[in-house]
Amino acid sequence: MALRPVQVNIKAVDSRAVGRFWAQALGLHAHHLDVTTYVGPAGGLVWPDPHTLGIDVVPVPEPKTAAKNRTHLDLATTSAEHQAEVVTRLTTLGATPVDIGQGDVPWTVLADIEGNEFCVLDPREVYRDTGPLAAVVVDCADPRAMARFWAEATDWTVHEVTDGSATLRSAEGTGPYLEFLRTPGGKAAPDRVHLDLLPYPGHDPAAEAARLRALGATDLDLGQGDAPWTCLTDPEGHEFCVLAPS
Numbered sequence: 001m002a003l004r005p006v007q008v009n010i011k012a013v014d015s016r017a018v019g020r021f022w023a024q025a026l027g028l029h030a031h032h033l034d035v036t037t038y039v040g041p042a043g044g045l046v047w048p049d050p051h052t053l054g055i056d057v058v059p060v061p062e063p064k065t066a067a068k069n070r071t072h073l074d075l076a077t078t079s080a081e082h083q084a085e086v087v088t089r090l091t092t093l094g095a096t097p098v099d100i101g102q103g104d105v106p107w108t109v110l111a112d113i114e115g116n117e118f119c120v121l122d123p124r125e126v127y128r129d130t131g132p133l134a135a136v137v138v139d140c141a142d143p144r145a146m147a148r149f150w151a152e153a154t155d156w157t158v159h160e161v162t163d164g165s166a167t168l169r170s171a172e173g174t175g176p177y178l179e180f181l182r183t184p185g186g187k188a189a190p191d192r193v194h195l196d197l198l199p200y201p202g203h204d205p206a207a208e209a210a211r212l213r214a215l216g217a218t219d220l221d222l223g224q225g226d227a228p229w230t231c232l233t234d235p236e237g238h239e240f241c242v243l244a245p246s
Helices: 015-026 080-092 143-153 205-215
Strands: 003-012 029-032 037-040 054-059 071-075 108-111 117-120 133-140 156-161 165-170 177-182 193-199 230-233 239-242
Touching: 003 015, 015 029, 015 037, 015 054, 071 193, 080 108, 080 117, 133 143, 143 156, 143 165, 143 177, 143 205, 193 205, 205 230, 205 239
Parallel strands: 003 054, 071 117, 133 177, 193 239
Antiparallel strands: 003 193, 029 037, 037 054, 071 133, 108 117, 156 165, 165 177, 230 239
16 A cells, blocks of 8 residues: 655645746646646646646635745756746746745745745756656654655655655656755644645555554644545644545
């Protein structure tokens, strides 16, 4: 039994506008559904997309607080010139530079139109084949423990683990990485960015949720009521959802 990460969930007051921003940022298409905006490849909507980690932007009434998100996206670039072009293009779309204490670093930290932080990375060989989304990055206290939990929770493969960071990626070696970085400080606000996981065909979502609880996950009540998905937190309190096949 295993789950596959299928999308990044972003909460937004204006889900359509945030969806359009991320579609333009990643060169994808914003599919405006009944409630949410799904960012994925153009053409007819395919969900889950077999090749792309989508973004599902969900409307919420509360704006982002001043607290830095514990999960953010890193964007890949191919050269210094490309990095500068991406930063210029995204600021034209409404992104703003932010200072999260990064100091003098070769990457650029921006926030989307509702304040969600992300990074435009300097060119790095490790991300040369990820596409525009290089990584989903999660702040944590213990990268080794996070790698153990998420490797057992999903079908993604651990690539590197140290005391300071841990990296996982799809077993097919495609798409973005999932990275855990040792970061001081704990949870200060509800997560506005999290991963959604999906069972493989024929696997029972309830059984998968039970398996995750046995690994250390905890049930989370976000007011979802009798929803077809299960909201959980990992052992460090990062929120995620186990979806039901649609």
